Amino acid sequence: MQLSNAFLWAIPFTLSLTSTVFARKLIVGSGSGELTTVEFDPATKKLKNVAVNLDATPGASWQTIAGSNETTYLISVSEAYDGRRDRLTVFQLDVASGLLQSVSQTVSAQIATGPVSVAVSHDSTLVFSASYNSGGVNVYSLDPEFGLISPQFLQEFKYQLAQPGPVKGRQDVAHPHQVLVDPTGKYLLVPDLGADFVRVFSIDTSIGEVSEDSTIPVKAGSGPRHGAFNVQKDGKTFYYLLHELANRLDVFSVDYEEGISFTPVQEISNFPTGTNSSLNPAPTAAEVAVSDDGKFVYTTNRSDKRFKDARIGPDPNKNTTVSDSIITFEIDQEDGTVTLKDATPVAGSTPRHFSIDPSSGEFLAVVTQNSNRLAIYARNKGTGALGTVPLASMLLPSGREPTCVTWID
Numbered sequence: 001m002q003l004s005n006a007f008l009w010a011i012p013f014t015l016s017l018t019s020t021v022f023a024r025k026l027i028v029g030s031g032s033g034e035l036t037t038v039e040f041d042p043a044t045k046k047l048k049n050v051a052v053n054l055d056a057t058p059g060a061s062w063q064t065i066a067g068s069n070e071t072t073y074l075i076s077v078s079e080a081y082d083g084r085r086d087r088l089t090v091f092q093l094d095v096a097s098g099l100l101q102s103v104s105q106t107v108s109a110q111i112a113t114g115p116v117s118v119a120v121s122h123d124s125t126l127v128f129s130a131s132y133n134s135g136g137v138n139v140y141s142l143d144p145e146f147g148l149i150s151p152q153f154l155q156e157f158k159y160q161l162a163q164p165g166p167v168k169g170r171q172d173v174a175h176p177h178q179v180l181v182d183p184t185g186k187y188l189l190v191p192d193l194g195a196d197f198v199r200v201f202s203i204d205t206s207i208g209e210v211s212e213d214s215t216i217p218v219k220a221g222s223g224p225r226h227g228a229f230n231v232q233k234d235g236k237t238f239y240y241l242l243h244e245l246a247n248r249l250d251v252f253s254v255d256y257e258e259g260i261s262f263t264p265v266q267e268i269s270n271f272p273t274g275t276n277s278s279l280n281p282a283p284t285a286a287e288v289a290v291s292d293d294g295k296f297v298y299t300t301n302r303s304d305k306r307f308k309d310a311r312i313g314p315d316p317n318k319n320t321t322v323s324d325s326i327i328t329f330e331i332d333q334e335d336g337t338v339t340l341k342d343a344t345p346v347a348g349s350t351p352r353h354f355s356i357d358p359s360s361g362e363f364l365a366v367v368t369q370n371s372n373r374l375a376i377y378a379r380n381k382g383t384g385a386l387g388t389v390p391l392a393s394m395l396l397p398s399g400r401e402p403t404c405v406t407w408i409d
Contacts, residue, residue, distance in 0.1 A: 023039050024039070024040045024041075024042065024409055025098035026039075026405055026408065028367060029060040029063045030402050031060075032057075033056060033059060034053070034400060035054075035091075035100060036049060037050040040376055045392045049394075051098065051100075053091070055091070055100075055102040056089045059078055060078065061116060062076070062079075063076040063118070064119060065406060067147070068144065071092065072095055073090050073091060074093045075088060077116065079114055080113070080114075083109070087105050087108045087115075088129060089104075090103045090105065092147055095409050103146070104147060105149065106153070110151060110152040110153050111129060112138055112156065114132050116132045117178045124144035126142060128210070129179060130178055136157065136159070137190055137199070137201075139153060139208075141154055141208055155210065159192065160174060161195055165195070165221060166221040170193065170194070171195075175193040175194035175195075176190045176199070178226045178227065181203070182254075185205075187201065187202055187213065188201040188203055189216075191224035193223045194223075196221070197216055199215055200215060201213055216252070223246060224242075225286070226241075227240060227242065227288065229254070230297075237256070238252065238336035240252075242288040248268065248269055248285070249268050249270050250264065251265040251338060253265050265335065265337060268329075269340075270299050279305065283301045285300065286350075286351060286353070287353050291356060292358065293361070295331055298354065300352075300354060300366070302324055303349070303350065304324050309322075312393055313392070314389060314393075323345035323347055324348070325351075327340060345388060347366075348368030348375070349369075349370040351367070351369075352367065352403045353367055353404045355406055356407075361381050363379060366405070367402035367405045369402060370401070372398060372399070374402060376390055
């Protein structure tokens, strides 16, 4: 008997459900300020609201998890752009219930306006933030036992460009877009969309400081947005850098023989047919992540409108929608290069962020900012393939603009 490809694809997911039937919790951050705890039940394929926290108002656009098994914290930015309400807030996170309790926060005047990313040192004693609007990077201390962040920054780096970049309106000034700690915990990477390079800092947790180390230059007009590391089983390290303006993924090999250095390996379009300039607005890349097994890279395209009749949920009787895309790349285990395998829908418009569940690797959650939707897709761990119909999906209240989603158990 010959089995269809669709049936073969479904087998791994169906058989492995026995290990993942317990309900899972996620935190969804939103541009309107809410941090929403959501529960996903893999057995019933249902999503439900658990709680809403407003302590990161007005713009909870990015969050990260820190702490230990004994005490877990969620740190959220408040992206206000007004210099009065911009801040970082530390929450104690009850992993079992998904409930958040505010513990500490920075002083608004002590952060560069418009923070869009936050990261934590490996020992959870330093917190880093990148501010797109004002071209700044800030460093704070953190007490990992009690979740107390220093109200005032320990360090602040403000950047200006010697001259504007080639993309008017987007590269007139410096725009740090992400803070990312490397796998060794010794370096901090900050892609600067306006400057067309990645700023590299060395981290010294013994004295609670970072220092400027080097930069990774990229092609003019690229607009580097976010990056992700991949350490392979043989010890080789690669860095995958996603460019918002050029809609391109760059691959670098990483060497630690003398400090840290990056060697370009590959450039590949994030759009299956190349960047489509006929669309207005032009498609822009948003997020990049590497699967835990180091075999696949996933990226998202905003405004590519690739799917004209995408399902918004598992019920075939529900409405369909025009949908942007998520791209699946397969990683060559020898040289770290990637091959574009597929483009699949995201059940809406503007997929600013997604995340793969860390417990099983069998689910991918994506939020579409302009559609106010959270969708959960099945993921085949063996092939990296994503389902084309959501296992579950839900609308957040109008105006929430979900911008970040994090699995917490």
